[in-house]
Amino acid sequence: MATKTVFVLFGATGDLAKRMVLPAFYTLAIEGLLPADWVLVGNGRGDVAHEDFRKHVHDVLVEFGPHPDKGPWREFERRLLFAGGGFSTDSPGSLLDVIDGARRKLGPKAELVHYLAVPPQTFPELTRALGRHGLAEGARVVYEKPFGTSPRDFRSLNRTVHSVLDESQVYRIDHFLGKEATQNLHVLRFANELFAAMWNREHIESVQIDVPEDLGVDDRAGFYDATGAVLDMLVTHLFQVAAEVAMEPPASLAAGDLQSARERVIRSFRPLDPAEVVLGQFDGYRDIEGIDRRSKTDTFVAAKLWIDNARWKGVPFLLRTGKRMAASEQRVTIVLRTPDRPLPGLPAQANALTFALSGDGQIELRLLAKKPGTELRVEPATIKLPLAELPDAEPLPPYVRLIHDVLLGDRSLFTRPDGLSAAWRAVQPVLDTPPRLAKYPQGSWGPPAAKKLAAPYRWLSGQ
Numbered sequence: 001m002a003t004k005t006v007f008v009l010f011g012a013t014g015d016l017a018k019r020m021v022l023p024a025f026y027t028l029a030i031e032g033l034l035p036a037d038w039v040l041v042g043n044g045r046g047d048v049a050h051e052d053f054r055k056h057v058h059d060v061l062v063e064f065g066p067h068p069d070k071g072p073w074r075e076f077e078r079r080l081l082f083a084g085g086g087f088s089t090d091s092p093g094s095l096l097d098v099i100d101g102a103r104r105k106l107g108p109k110a111e112l113v114h115y116l117a118v119p120p121q122t123f124p125e126l127t128r129a130l131g132r133h134g135l136a137e138g139a140r141v142v143y144e145k146p147f148g149t150s151p152r153d154f155r156s157l158n159r160t161v162h163s164v165l166d167e168s169q170v171y172r173i174d175h176f177l178g179k180e181a182t183q184n185l186h187v188l189r190f191a192n193e194l195f196a197a198m199w200n201r202e203h204i205e206s207v208q209i210d211v212p213e214d215l216g217v218d219d220r221a222g223f224y225d226a227t228g229a230v231l232d233m234l235v236t237h238l239f240q241v242a243a244e245v246a247m248e249p250p251a252s253l254a255a256g257d258l259q260s261a262r263e264r265v266i267r268s269f270r271p272l273d274p275a276e277v278v279l280g281q282f283d284g285y286r287d288i289e290g291i292d293r294r295s296k297t298d299t300f301v302a303a304k305l306w307i308d309n310a311r312w313k314g315v316p317f318l319l320r321t322g323k324r325m326a327a328s329e330q331r332v333t334i335v336l337r338t339p340d341r342p343l344p345g346l347p348a349q350a351n352a353l354t355f356a357l358s359g360d361g362q363i364e365l366r367l368l369a370k371k372p373g374t375e376l377r378v379e380p381a382t383i384k385l386p387l388a389e390l391p392d393a394e395p396l397p398p399y400v401r402l403i404h405d406v407l408l409g410d411r412s413l414f415t416r417p418d419g420l421s422a423a424w425r426a427v428q429p430v431l432d433t434p435p436r437l438a439k440y441p442q443g444s445w446g447p448p449a450a451k452k453l454a455a456p457y458r459w460l461s462g463q
């Protein structure tokens with residue numbers, strides 16, 4: 001890790017910055033995981049005084065934690081600056097001046113890390129502006145997801161990025177890859193022969209990646225209405241998690257090997273059939289302030305994904321996510337086949353390995369076993385392994401882990417253009433010919449068609 005770093009946070013007063021990035025930065029400070037000397041420069045189109053930005057960060061930490069009093073707030077706040085007036089090829093606003101000031105303090109060799117916590121439509125212009133104003137050389141640049149807003153836009157953005165930056169400078173973040181339980185998809189599997197040996201179509205009947213959310217979109221209506229569930233969650237988080245499940249064994253778990261294995265399997269994702277996709281919009285969505293009254297944006301998507309390779313032939317990957325649903329969960333379930341002999345009549349979908357991704361993460365193994373007693377009765381029972389309870393566990397929230405990886409220069413949990421290109425190819429049919437948008441009541445499990453989509457299986461959460 002460089003000892004001196006100027007961290008530039010574009011979109012510093014936005015939703016992601018307040019919920020995730022600024023709290024992650026403060027957690028890194030508390031844990032002693034930041035470079036020895038650093039400055040964080042917030043950027044935005046408005047003019048915000050340094051003092052007001054510090055107050056904003058303080059308020060954010062009070063609301064989202066860690067509370068300022070839990071760490072070195074006084075020392076932390078004096079390293080926070082704000083550069084207003086936006087940043088574009090035509091005008092750098094006050095960013096160059098503020099960075100010059102930071103470099104005078106830290107020394108000219110301080111490393112630059114840019115974090116683009118802004119809507120994806122703004123990535124190309126900000127990238128060109130980094131090049132134009134001399135802020136790209138030697139810098140690391142973190143792009144939020146989605147990287148692009150359509151397959152064509154992805155290709156264009158990728159060209160722009162590579163005209164300014166070398167691929168080794170680029171960190172495309174997908175925070176689901178930074179979750180502790182997601183990392184166990186490759187670690188548990190490859191560390192235990194029990195799972196390594198059964199990780200194929202012979203033993204696995206189906207896979208579910210289910211991320212219902214009870215929250216809505218009120219705080220980020222503009223962003224969400226221009227994005228929708230397919231781009232916000234499906235082609236991004238759910239596909240990356242599917243790739244984590246489906247990857248072939250990497251040569252090692254070193255950064256390049258792991259990244260390659262995950263990205264490579266996405267090429268085997270069969271383009272989605274719109275007849276196997278359900279799109280929904282919750283009742284009342286169009287009444288939200290900032291949402292188009294005639295919006296056709298999807299707030300729910302369920303899809304059946306097929307992976308065309310020898311390991312997964314015929315195994316459906318059922319993916320589902322939506323806003324304002326009945327519950328908030330993030331569950332990846334590997335459903336095992338039910339032996340057809342010698343015990344007849346066993347319940348379906350009863351043997352399953354689940355990775356619960358939210359919070360610190362949990363692994364669950366649901367097994368059929370003999371119920372103690374005189375009769376031969378088989379019952380499902382669940383063994384739960386909360387990851388935080390492993391000896392000496394120090395679970396890191398995903399943004400903390402991933403920002404730390406950026407500072408270290410470790411790209412293993414970041415996405416690559418070859419994988420993203422394949423992901424966009426797989427989702428293209430749905431963007432070209434979207435299925436009819438079905439309404440669903442708030443607090444439900446989405447449109448009824450999603451239930452039919454799962455048949456002959458059933459969604460393991462909710463219904």
Ligand SMILES: NC(=O)C1=CN([C@@H]2O[C@H](COP(=O)(O)OP(=O)(O)OC[C@H]3O[C@@H](n4cnc5c(N)ncnc54)[C@H](OP(=O)(O)O)[C@@H]3O)[C@@H](O)[C@H]2O)C=CC1
Binds near residue numbers: 010044116145
């Ligand atoms: N919010 C979340 O929970 C998550 C968000 N993300 C990703 O993070 C990124 C940002 O999302 P989020 O923070 O929610 O979005 P916001 O709508 O809050 O936008 C963030 C900031 O971007 C700036 N901005 C907005 N529109 C423009 C524009 N047209 N030109 C230049 N700047 C603009 C604004 O700053 P200013 O007005 O100061 O210029 C705004 O505060 C997205 O790519 C999203 O996918 C990823 C994971 C979770």
Ligand SMILES: O=C1O[C@H](COP(=O)(O)O)[C@@H](O)[C@H](O)[C@H]1O
Binds near residue numbers: 213232
């Ligand atoms: O990227 C996003 O992720 C969140 C869910 O993330 P988590 O922190 O709860 O794991 C989702 O709500 C949001 O719409 C999306 O942009």
